Amino acid sequence: MKILSLLKLTLVASVCGLSALSATKTEQPNILFIFADDLSYETIRAHGHLDIDTPNLDRLVAEGTTFTHAYNMGSWTGAVCMASRSMINTGQFVWRTPRKGQDFKPTVAAGETWSQLLKSVGYRTYMTGKWHLSMDAAKIFDVAVDIRPGMPMDVKEGYNRPVDEAAYETGWKPWETKYGGFWEGGTHWSEVIAQHAESFLTEAIDDDAPFFMYLAFNAPHDPRQAPKEYVDMYPLDRIELPENFLAKYPHQDEIGCGESLRDARLAPFPRSEYSIKVNRQEYFAIITHMDAQIGRILDALEKSGQRDNTYIFFTADHGLAVGRHGLIGKQNMYEHSLRPPFMVVGPGVEAGAQIDTPIYLQDVMPTSLELAGADLPEQVEFKSLLPLLDDETVEHYDAIYGAYKKNLQRAILKDGYKLVIYPTINILRLYNLKEDPQEMQDLANNPEYASKLQSLMADFKTLQAELDDPLDLENPGSPDFTMKPHRH
Template identity: 45%
Template sequence: MFRTINSINNQEVHTPNIDRLVHGGMHFTHCFHSGSWVGAVCVASRTMLNTGLSPFKAQKALLDNQSGMVPVWGQTLRNAGYRTFQTGKWHLDAVSLQRSFSDIATTGPGYLDSTKNMYDRPAPGNTWSPTDRTLKGHWLDEHLWLNGPEGSTKHSSEVYADSAISFLDRQRAEHDKPFFMYVGFNAPHDPRQAPEEYQAMYPVDKIALPPNYLPQHPFNQGDFHTRDEQLAPFPRTELDVKTHRKEYYAIITHMDAQIGRVLDALDRSGQADNTYVIMTADHGLAVGEHGLMGKQNQYECSMRMPLIVRGPGIKPGSHNDEMVYQHSMYATTCELAGVPVPPHVEFPSLKPYLKGETTQPINDAMFGWLNIIQRSIRTKQHKLIFYVPIKRFQLFDLEKDPWEMHDLANDPSHAGLKTQMIAKLKAMQAKLGDPLDIDAPPTVAPGDSY
């Protein structure tokens, strides 16, 4: 979630190592993902990131099992002579993984399950605990995963950081090629588990509720049955939301500590001054905003994510307020490395922003979607959301209402703006090849998708 970085926007969360990157580089204040064809939004977001393809082309590439045929991000840099390394969450096809990376360490699954009493918390009698290592999830079995002592466990974030540090140590010794590292922390995805000392940093009674907290979303936003929304009871109480946010903050701070270990290893390697470091995420999370818990929505909490880039020629402590897609990292890193951007890549490079070469907007509107149940269009000031199952619009003025609490869709004084935003949404649909006709939307049942 983009509102969880101490030095940017949330002093409630301890993120000293992400703050190092913020102070040392440029952070993009308005970074977005472009939506998803499935409830597992990370799959779509990572597919767009690694292929550089726009939403519906990326969907086709994955569903046709052709993503291995598209030169993906790591593969392009590997072909250009980079030593490429991967650890952690991948969540794409195995063909692309093997083609992309010369060095593959512990590759985790897309989702680390911990199902025993994990849902409907903190309901009375539910004994699930984020520190109970027997529940697995992020607590990986060292015997099965790491050839460690039988019965011992290690948090996934620590495992992936260990792998990254080991690679940097080897790279320091060999120093024969430029390198590209893809370190995919599963955190802060649920189950939101972290060691006791990190949980203790966030007493429940000290956690603030978001301004747009609601016990329940005011209407059917498409699917209340997705697993993310089942994590907390309906309706959500203040205790429910504070409990989940406590655990969310704890796993973020624990992940931050592992990021710090990797940054320290990069410093020891002697190559930090010649290395670009990118910190971003798949998407955001509601965790109590609007009565929701997950990422299957078009609100700012879920559509935006952090994007921080540190490296040579980037002004320390700078920020960029233009709207960008996280999926631009493919083209951006190619341009920074002097590698030709493959012609299929559609998301443009952000190098001109990073190097201070331009201040002109790359995007005048940002498109968002969730299979056949939601569509959105966002400009710098306004957002329009369309809910297919109930044929309902929402309209927000984000400058006056950044928490999206005042729906203007039925306000007669904003009728002209609503018409303009609908036209802009349709134009973007046509440009991207979106098959959904919002004037004649299909009848949608829970779980339906293309």
């Protein structure tokens, strides 16, 4: 049975005597949202891109539907995580979503954040982990514990490394607890998420209300720390250098990805094969460790007896480069950094299926609200995925938009092509994503693609106006290199 048909049956039950607020778990499904940080779409083994171990995320791929092309819309700040999380909790597009504390006040006062909207139709709401927003999670969730900042505390020893094998032997190690970070408090933060999720699920068994759980891992954000046994799973001879590896990205400084960017300084300049392999080793290790904790959460859900009436959504706030194109962070318009994984599991969702239609990861918010029977406020601009889950041929977005900072980078994706714009240096890059998924062949100066470039630029200008993009393409101004604090 399709999801929308299930919802119609729920509506009939409601009309026959149950209001939304009094509906039982049978009528309203539980919503389990698992959110990773800095996780590229390629990092799930079942997707077939990388040699990485993710058996529990693979379970979600097998049991549900994968959206292969989920995107983050971008960010006004180097802390891309913050913009992504503001959008997902308010439903507003990047240039209209709140940024600072006072900006969130009208939305909170109106009860129109994601958790508040679900609470208004009878859900008990739980939250733990990374928040990274200037509003108090404890005031908009029924239960909120171990609310984490944008990233664990870092140390200088964790940067510009490893220069070489000798430096690695005497330097920072991801399993050494003396450096704090994910080890602060005595238990790895990813394990704390699993512990709280298990407690939430146990509590929810005795509650008549359906639940909404927002489980937000800081992993695999740096500092990429994991127990040694997980690092040992990835000897360097297992780590392949990315096909699109570069020692230096040609425009790194002009687009805000040079040495002034914190994330970029994690590995030495220029990038070496050895340093990138080590950084990817540590990235894979913390992902596999996170995957083990997700396994604990899935097992606890099964044990609770509520698995059959629960929709599970898994995604991340964006992707990450980790050596691709000579970049380390997520502050760029390439697929590895714009695209996180996105899986849905639940009643009526086809198992082992995939949908290639481009979406925004923030579409999870209106999707869950539709499942819950909640009305969407006018401010919610992202779209429910239920029509796509019922029929892959349904149109969704005409084009996908990407942005970084006020004037440093822009992108538009449409009909299998991507146009990347660097406004302050008047550089364009054009990629045919179907034929060149690694984005290694820039077609912008190829006369055969002149009409495609012009068409995409015209579409971008239209989209830019619709989204209130502050960039003036004709007069972009001085590069916006301002760096905002990463922790909140």
